[in-house]
Amino acid sequence: MDHCENREEDVPDGFWKPGQTDRSLVYSGSAAEEQLEPSCVSFKSCWSSDRYIDFKQRRTTSERDDPRTLSAKRFYGRSADPEPSQASQASHRSSDRYIHFKKQKRVKLEKHETSWIPSQWKCLQENPKPSKEKRDCISESSSQQSSEVSSCQSTQQHQTELDSIFVELEEKFGTFVKNELQTIKMVLSADVAECAGSGKVGDERMCENKDQRSNREALVNITVRFLREIGQDKLADRLQKKTLAAVCQREVKSRLKQKFEYVFEGIAKAGNPALLNQIYTELYITEGGTGAVSDEHEVRQIETASRKAARPETTIRQEDIFKLPPGRHEPIRTVMTKGVAGIGKKLLTQKVVLDWAEDKANQNIHFMLPFTFRELNLLKEKTFSLVELVHHFFTETKEIWSFEEFQVVFILIGLDECRLPLDFHNTQILTDPGKSTSVDVVLINLIKGNLLPSARLWITTRPAAANQIPPACVGMVTEVRGFTDPQKEEYFRKRFRDEEQASRIISLIKSSRSLHIMYQIPVFCWITATVLEDMLKTRQQEVVPNTLTEMYIHFLVVQIKVKKVKYDGGAETDPPWSPESRKMIESLGKLAFDQLEKGNLIFYESDLTECGIDVRAASVHSGVFTQIFKEERGLYQDKVFFFVHLSVQEFLAALHVHLTFSKSGVNLLEEQQTTSQESKTRKSESAEILFYQSAVDKALQSPNGHRDLFLRFLLGLSLQTNQTLLRGLLTQTGSSSQTNQKTIQYIKEKISENQSTEKSINLFHCLNELNDVSLVEEIKQSLSSGSLSAESLSPAQWSALVFILLSSDQDLDVFDLKKYSNSEEAFLKLLPVVKASNKAILSGCNLAEKSCEALSLVLGSHFCNLTELDLSNNDVEDSGVKQLCLGLNDGLKNAHCELETLRLSGCQITDEGCGSLVLALDENLTRLKKLDLSYNHLGEGRRASLTSRRDDPNWSLEILEVEPAGQRWLTPGLRKYSHQLTIDADTVSRKLKLSHNNQMVAHGEELQTYTDHPDRFDVKPQLLCKTGLTGRCYWEVEWKGRVDVSVSYGGVNRKRESLGCMFGQNDHSWSLRCSDSSFSVWHNNKKEPIISSVSHRVAVYVDCPAGILSFYKVSSDSLIHLHTFNTTFTETLYPGFMLKPASSVCLH
CATH class of the missing domain: 2.60.120.920 (SPRY domain)
Known part of the structure; x- marks a missing residue:
């Protein structure tokens, strides 16, 4: 569409308007004086766009000429002549004429060259005194516009003033050109990337305001033309390249700022947007580790991370993601950031990009280009080169065909959602950024560094997908841990502006000990805020839901109420459930369960169709339940569906299984699903008991805990109190008290079967969902009264003790085994606590080789928190040290291992055991600072060897204790x-x-x-x-x-x-x-x-x-x-x- 269409009424007085065939300009009164003064209009309007300035040709371009055939194509394989600047393209009124410059210092305009000059200026040029014909012409024009000047006589009267104006104008214009040419000269002395990195055409003044920027860009274009006119094509190309990069960068920043400055917290397209800078709460980001994969349920990972003792860790500020960390000398090309679902990875990338786009951080980076795998998946069947892929998503860069000279950061968001075949071992090598191939080949070669090795990459992923990228391709791994306690408070204070209300909510959250781990997840904080806001508003209830199931039921009901009021026109007092909302939730529940079984967390239209869900209906669902089920559109409006968080999907999946069993007696968790006649009419109590027991068994059979949260929700839904909250959706009454007691007893029996720590902990969470805390309270009372006797603890009580210690408010800073028992049996029972502790005091606890074997596994684990291990006064002997060294070998190679102090004093170690220890430490660059081997019989040679290593700058060992020593210390105990x-x-x-x-x-x-x-x-x-x-x-x-x-x-x-x-x-x-x-x-x-x-x-x-x-x-x-x-x-x-x-x- 023509930029100037229907704009006639906007033409300022004194400018030609469409319909004036002679295109003369008529002035009236003082307006002539104002309009004769130059303005910036021509740089930003359309009133002169029908003329072009031609720097090379000596001919007049008629209106028949197509300006596009005369415009220069930009650089990188195209004609060196540039197109008109953005300012020129914004208009069209001068597109059929060109101004011609010659090489002479002064250019005289011939008669046939002056057709572009306004008629008033012509009369001044040709005849100082207007002729009768001219006066008649002007008089005729005046009759059409009575408010304007009627003759050239008035113009002549102002000639003296006009001369004065133009003298001043010439002076200002000359100064401007002179200064800008100096700037351009400086720009030509710098490299291309330096210019683009500044975000300006070589000078900070270029971004002072829009008009000045347009003026300078116009002058740059004129300079490029003149350089070509005098035969300096190389300099012209160089200047053009630099200015183009700066323009592209500015446009990319503008687009990204527009895209990311507002966010819809937790929802896709409904509600009021909030400024990201106002609501963003900093996240706890740590540095360290390898790209090791963890396929455990993410709630387990959150619990594991939360047990890290309160000790200094290498934390990273969001603005420093791309900076070289202390102690690292080689530049890092690829950073991988891991974090569980909902922990804030996506918002983190948005904040980093927004800060760059707003010139707040990382200004050494010329282009920051975020891609999501959700959108890349949609290009699976298409071919692109790397450059074309960038152009596809960032059209502002289409004039750049080579990125080697720029510092570019590619941000690849959501590796866990990738459906491209990333085969790093059998993919062709590609080094040409301009060669087209499949998107997966482009990505693999970009990540491996074959394409654009100067670029840097930032990849975000959930932990389970981290191993899709070979460790050799990852320079640094960071982890988003979510919110610390102060950050949780900051979040709720930003969410609730009323200080009193925020304080009340923070107080309520602190009182909810059963859910405190979940509050590290920002999305869960948002869910909680949504629930509490409604509870305080409608019921003035000052009690936080005590179980996970209760919290998510309240969250679901809040969304149903919003739908009822906002979309259906109902009142807040109306019952929330309707046939339509029931059907929608049942559909979403089926989708949630089916896709959870397949391991899918994002769904495309084909996935919904496979699940038997109408795509159009799904769009309606996402429009109504935007805080539960989200729809996003890619670059070409391709739809992507997903639940707002994994836990929401698991809750709805459990709800679907519960509803199905309640209505039909079908147990969806069984591979062979049968329905008895009895079940069709009434669930028998025995069938109900078996239903929940089978769910417990299924969860325990999962090696990575992927059914943990699902089981908690399913058991929670069996309580009548929770079903009452869903009255209208659930018609079945809750399970009988006998069924609940049978389930509780079954869970306690499973706890007694010596389950793994993680499974045991989840079973205790399940008991909490069933409102049974008897086992935990029993141990707590024994601990508080000092009456705990380790010798008399049952297996279930041992598990309860582990659960209590691991979920204690107090950080596991120092764990002293002797507080509970000094036996090897107790050590093995409490090994998970040892693993989670910062300092483990195991001295004098009758530990031997078997204990060292178990400790070896702890030290080699990626999740070992130990910084100090004291094994003094145990009969470890040389055989135990050898076992320990196996774990040290693995642990010290692991960047997560932070063992700084190792005490093996009085452990009956001789020359042989000391040799194994020295070898393990020699093979790994270790951060071990203190080693205590006193009260052993090491031999003079070994002691001298250790002393020399303490003095070796390659070792970090600072304190070495080897005295006293001798044969007498080999006595046991x-x-x-x-x-x-x-x-x-x-x-x-x-x-x-x-x-x-x-x-x-x-x-x-x-x-x-x-x-x-x-x-x-x-x-x-x-x-x-x-x-x-x-x-x-x-x-x-x-x-x-x-x-x-x-x-x-x-x-x-x-x-x-x-x-x-x-x-x-x-x-x-x-x-x-x-x-x-x-x-x-x-x-x-x-x-x-x-x-x-x-x-x-x-x-x-x-x-x-x-x-x-x-x-x-x-x-x-x-x-x-x-x-x-x-x-x-x-x-x-x-x-x-x-x-x-x-x-x-x-x-x-």
Whole structure:
């Protein structure tokens, strides 16, 4: 369509209008003065577009000439002459004339060359005094437009003023041209990419405003013509290339800004758009790892990631995605960003692109080109070259046929949605960006670096699809973890502008412990916000749904209500369900289940047709339920359908299975689906029990947990309370209480069957969906009361303990196995907790080779969080070290492995085991900073070898401990640290009697006649031993009656009658109180009971430098841990005892 069509009324006074055959301009009054002054109109309007300036030809171009045949084609394989600039193309009024410039400095216009000049200017040029004919001409024109000037006489009267104006104009024009030519000269001195990277034609002023930019572009075009006129075609090409790149970049940025500055949160095409910059909440992005695939259910992955201890990680700001991270010297070509569905990957890419388009970040990048695999899938049967593919999606770049000189970033969004055959091993090599082939071949060669090796790539994907790209093609892997706790609060405060309401909602969310893991997912935060907003508005209910099923039921009902009010014209008080909405949800449920079974998360029209769903109806569904089921259109309006989040698809799939079983008795989870006559009329209770049990079995059979969330929803839908919320959709009453109890019992039985940690955790989530928390509460009470006895825990209780520890509010910063048990059995039960911990203290827990084998798997895992591992004082021996080294080999190769401290002190390691350890560390560049191999027998050679490696700059080892060392430390257990106690007779209370060469002490019936001494305990029946403790010490005693076995600083008070004088009643002594009924520990007058059977032989172990004090009971020559104090000892420690009447202690 002609740009100037129907625009006649917009012509400013003093400009030719269509219909004026002589095209003369008529002026009136002062308007003539205004209009004679040049303006920017010609750069941005259409009133001179019927003329062209011709810099090379010396002929007049008539109106019959087609301007397109004279316009220059742009560079890269085309004619070097450029087309008219964008400013010229915006109009058409001068398209049939050309102004001709010659090489002379001054150009004289001949008569036949002046047809383009307005008639008023002609009369000035040809005759200073207008002739009668001219006056008649003007008079005739005046009769048509009475408001304008009637003759050239008035124009002559202003000649002097006009001369003055043009003198000033010539000066300004000359200054402008001179300055711009200097700029152009500078541009020609820089490279093409540098110019494009600035986003301007070599100068920041080029973006000051639209008019100035248009003026400068026009001058650049004139300069290109003149350069060709004087034979400088190469310079003309160079200038043209640079300016074209800047123009293309600006147009690409403009389009991307328009596309991404607004978002519809959670929905596709309904609702009010929000500015991305206003609602965007920063995500937690970490760097590190390989492109390793994880096919576990994404909720499992979220739970695993959430257990990472609160320690410094390499985090990345969104604007630094393409920057070289610290410590990396080689440029990174390809970045892969992983993240589960709904975690915010797509919004992250939109924010990064928007910041670039708005000149806020990454301005060193010339072109940032985002592609989605959803759209690329639609080109599966077509052929493109890389350049054509770019032109196809970014038409603004069609004049660029080579991108080698530019810094280009290709953003490939949604690798997990790719349906192209990405065969990296059997695909032809392609190096020509201009050669056409299939889209998958283009992408593979782009990713491998065969095409445009200077380009950078950013690929986003869900974790399960990460392995589609060979690790060798990925330079860095990042992971989007979603929201941290502060980011969750920020999100809800942005969503709810009312501060009071936002605070209430944040408080409600914090109270919902059963769902706290899910709040790391931004989409789940949006779902929650949608639900809570409705609940607070309609019911003033200040309770967050406690289960996942309840939350998603509320979410579904909210959408049905919106449909009822917004589309059906109903009232908010009307029942939400109608036959139409029921049918729509049933259709979506069937689609959700069928496609979930196939593993599809995005659907095209063919997929919907295969599922028996009318495509037109699906479009209606997506229009009404835009917050559940979304429709997007690609470049050519091809439809793509998908659910707003995987969890929504799983919920609707479970709803479909539930509805089908409720209505017909058909169990869709069975491979052979049969329907009994009884089921058609009424579900029997036994059939219902078997239905839920089969669902549990199916979920447990899934190796990667893909049915975990589905099972939780299906079980949750069995509750009558949840079905009440869906009244109108579900006509069946909830399962009987007996059915629910049978299901709960069945789940508990499965928990007792020693399931994997992940499966066990999901079964506990299932119990929560059924509102049964009895097993977890039982263990919590035992933990809080200190009555937990590891020896008496059932398998289900062990699983409950693991579940509690892994889902604890407290970060798993330090896990001390001795708090629960110091046995290998307990270690193996709690291994998932060890894996999730930052620091694992396993010292003195009777671990051996079998435990090291299990630890090897932990260290080699991609999800190991350990930064410190303490295996000291276990009989690991050389065989255990070899097992451990297998895991170290795998773990230290893994960028996720962050083990910095390894303690193997007192583990009976010799030269052989040390050799295995050194070899494992030598083969891998490790971040290990501290290695403790003291109290072993390594040999002089190995110790020297380790010392040399500590001093090797290629090793990060900073602290190495190998002393003390020697044969004596190869004794098993803690007895290698045995310390001979000698009672200090000068400290013994007169109430105590010594015997057996001062190796036995008893509370006497009579006071003893000891001499006075300042160190003697005068009031309390206590004593201290003579020699202070250093290093590691161990001793055993036998006791009778009621005895305190203690360690104390030497300055403990000995003379006053007060509780503060007793061991354990002050802050400088620690005691194990032994009685015939129980044990307890005391420090600073605080008692902690110990749940354990009583033994009359106890042991004490002290590691003074490490601040460790442990008490054990000795049973059948085995040590059973009672309690450990971890502190810092600031003074010398002395063993001590306090004896009540009829009590005794014998030293060993």
